[in-house]
Amino acid sequence: MPPDAPLSPRAAATRRRILDAALAEFAAKGLAGARVDEIAARAGVNKRMLYAHFGAKEDLWLAALEAAYAAKRAEEERLDVAHLPPREAMARLVSFNLRYTAAHPEFVALLNEENLHRAAHLRRSRDVPALYSPLTETLRAVLARGAAEGLFRTDADPLQLYLSIVALGHFTVANRHTLSALFGEDLGSEAALAAREAHAVAMVLGYLRP
Structure with a gap:
């Protein structure tokens, strides 16, 4: 079809x-x-x-990946960070990425599997890169507004910052079972997620402080 x-x-x-x-x-x-x-x-x-x-099955796999990425980006866009004060916009992005990962284990599972394949299927997609280009521009605009108001440093790279935002939430949530076993604490509980969320927001805003 x-x-x-x-x-x-x-x-x-x-x-x-x-x-x-x-x-x-x-x-x-x-x-x-x-x-x-x-x-x-x-x-x-x-x-x-x-x-x-x-x-074929591999085409369906790619369609599933594209749908998973599109669903995340659709929710991210609804944050409407362009109309929020810079610090609130940045905190919202950090919190969203952690909470989305926690709420969507299927997204984590698909990404882990595709990484095992070294993104061989995702590289065929024209849709997913197009979804993420506007995101870096949105982040760039938030950084520029924050810098203009004296709230953010002027040398933050939007791509590197987004990778850090995603990593701060994704790593702990995606690996919560092994980390919970190592540290003897349920890192998937609401209390643990809230603590991680506050820590991640503080780290990003602390880095951005001029």
């Missing part, structure tokens, strides 16, 4: 069910372990219908 072909409401709903089923199956079993039969059964369609919408 051509990717730009208009879909009827029924076809769009079918496609959405297949994609939701694929996200669940891939997150649970990875690319190699997931079975097209199981995805079709979850979605309530036959395999022929699945292949008509998405093509």
Whole structure:
């Protein structure tokens, strides 16, 4: 099915069910372990219908990845940080990235799996890089406003800062089971997440202080 072909409401709903089923199956079993039969059964369609919408299993995997990234970016955009004071905007971005990771283990699972494949499938995507280009520009604008108001340093690199923001939240949440075992504390509890969130916000704002 051509990717730009208009879909009827029924076809769009079918496609959405297949994609939701694929996200669940891939997150649970990875690319190699997931079975097209199981995805079709979850979605309530036959395999022929699945292949008509998405093509081969690897194409469905890429579509699931793209959907996962798009969902995160859609929520990130709703933060509307362009209309917030610079420090509040930055704190909101830090908190969002940590909380999103905690709320969406399927996103973590898909990213971990794709990294095992050295992003071989994601490199085929034209959509995901396009989603993230505006993000660095938004961050650049927040940094510029903060610097103009004397709140932020003037030499912060938007890309490096975003990588740090994501890392501060993602690493702890994605590895909370092993870290909890090592330190004898439930790092997935709400209290632990709140403490990590406050620490991450303080670190980023502290770095940005002129």
